[in-house]
Amino acid sequence: MKRSKRFFGFALSVALMCSLTTAFAATITTQELSSSPSLDIVEYFSDYNANPNFGGIYYDDDGNLVVNVVEDQSALFHIGPPNIANIRYRSVLYSLVELESIKDYLAEFMDEYAVIALDANEVTNQVDIYLTDYNSETINEITNIALAKCEDSSVLNFIDSSGVTVQYSVATEEPKNYTYDDFVDFFAVENSSSRASRAILISGNAIKMNNFWYSMGPATAARSAYSAGHGLGFGNRVYYDYRDVGLATPHFGGGNGDWSSIEIDEYNSFTLTFTKSTPTVNSSVCMIGATSGKTTGKVTSTNITVTVEGTRLTGMCTATYQSDSGDSGAGVYLNTTPVTKYVGVQSATAYDSSGNPVHSLFTPSTKLT
Numbered sequence: 001m002k003r004s005k006r007f008f009g010f011a012l013s014v015a016l017m018c019s020l021t022t023a024f025a026a027t028i029t030t031q032e033l034s035s036s037p038s039l040d041i042v043e044y045f046s047d048y049n050a051n052p053n054f055g056g057i058y059y060d061d062d063g064n065l066v067v068n069v070v071e072d073q074s075a076l077f078h079i080g081p082p083n084i085a086n087i088r089y090r091s092v093l094y095s096l097v098e099l100e101s102i103k104d105y106l107a108e109f110m111d112e113y114a115v116i117a118l119d120a121n122e123v124t125n126q127v128d129i130y131l132t133d134y135n136s137e138t139i140n141e142i143t144n145i146a147l148a149k150c151e152d153s154s155v156l157n158f159i160d161s162s163g164v165t166v167q168y169s170v171a172t173e174e175p176k177n178y179t180y181d182d183f184v185d186f187f188a189v190e191n192s193s194s195r196a197s198r199a200i201l202i203s204g205n206a207i208k209m210n211n212f213w214y215s216m217g218p219a220t221a222a223r224s225a226y227s228a229g230h231g232l233g234f235g236n237r238v239y240y241d242y243r244d245v246g247l248a249t250p251h252f253g254g255g256n257g258d259w260s261s262i263e264i265d266e267y268n269s270f271t272l273t274f275t276k277s278t279p280t281v282n283s284s285v286c287m288i289g290a291t292s293g294k295t296t297g298k299v300t301s302t303n304i305t306v307t308v309e310g311t312r313l314t315g316m317c318t319a320t321y322q323s324d325s326g327d328s329g330a331g332v333y334l335n336t337t338p339v340t341k342y343v344g345v346q347s348a349t350a351y352d353s354s355g356n357p358v359h360s361l362f363t364p365s366t367k368l369t
Helices: 002-017 041-046 071-078 096-109 136-146 180-187
Strands: 029-031 054-059 065-070 087-092 115-121 126-131 156-160 165-168 206-209 212-215 219-221 224-227 236-240 243-252 258-264 284-289 293-308 311-319 331-334 341-351 357-364
Touching (some): 041 054, 054 096, 096 115, 096 126, 096 136, 096 293, 126 136, 136 156, 180 293, 236 258, 284 341, 293 341, 293 357
Parallel strands (some): 065 087
Antiparallel strands (some): 029 087, 054 065, 115 126, 115 293, 165 341, 206 212, 219 224, 243 258, 284 331, 311 357, 331 341, 341 357
16 A cells, blocks of 8 residues: 555656646546555545645445546546546536535634535535525625635535435434344344343444434444534443443534543454444445334535534534434444445434425544544
8 A cells, every 4th residue: 555655646746747737637538447455445536635636536326436636637647546447537616625624714703694504515615504594695605605715606605405414313212113133134144142141232223322313333343332412421341232341431512523432341342343334425324223124325525514413513424314313322333235335323313394304414433433
């Protein structure tokens, strides 16, 4: 990995010296290269988030990974990492750094102008501004504020979110929808463990912490897992099937997002464990939780800034899978068969003015340590 990055950096320098940018300016091309399962391509390009010529990544409808590159530098990225299939390069006006800078600047005004969320949108190459009080006066005032950080107001995309509320998906009553065997089926894995052994734990099942009901999130080892962090203090005991199985340590608010780390005691363990992956816009995911079971959807935004029940959370993700009360802390996974990789943990649900869920909010795996 390090060796390939050194080569990539050298190749970029060569491209600059040779002034190849003109030949590829404002073009979109596709590279079809041989597959290399050992290289996480999303992680590879995520390392360039701070590069002023990089505009972010997302998946298109055909499953290609689209790499946005500022149009006057598009040639630089056509060298590309080796041995990766289905990459498409797209010229854009704004770098991800520029979009994020505008988004972060506007975050100071979210409460004043009833902005519920802000997102640097890789697909549209704009900053999405979600207004719960959508009117021309507010739009004009925010536009004038934003022009202190950008030269063209076309980078701003105002979205009518009138009546939308975002609520944490924790429950006051125990979800009783699914059994241990149901969750085994959701993950589509072979599992020889007997449910007769009460010491066997599984991700997705209902857990009780601080007198509220959550879902057990992805297990990363026999005695380690994640869940949500909202509503918790330090030293929270975790109850699974009404027995004390471990301790939860919350990480909540601001850049922490919304998650907790769970350490299981020596008398209990997980047999199904999962590895980390990075969420990407338009990637297919599933949530497996105590209330909703297994629901599927696509990631709609990453690194979003959002206000949930009065608390500002940054660096969050949204997706179209359905979630409900009791799903807080549930694992969000890449939607594969079998399910093997997690991309985050469920946090909250957004509802429209009629009370219908419109999207789910989750903390990305990149925050989980």
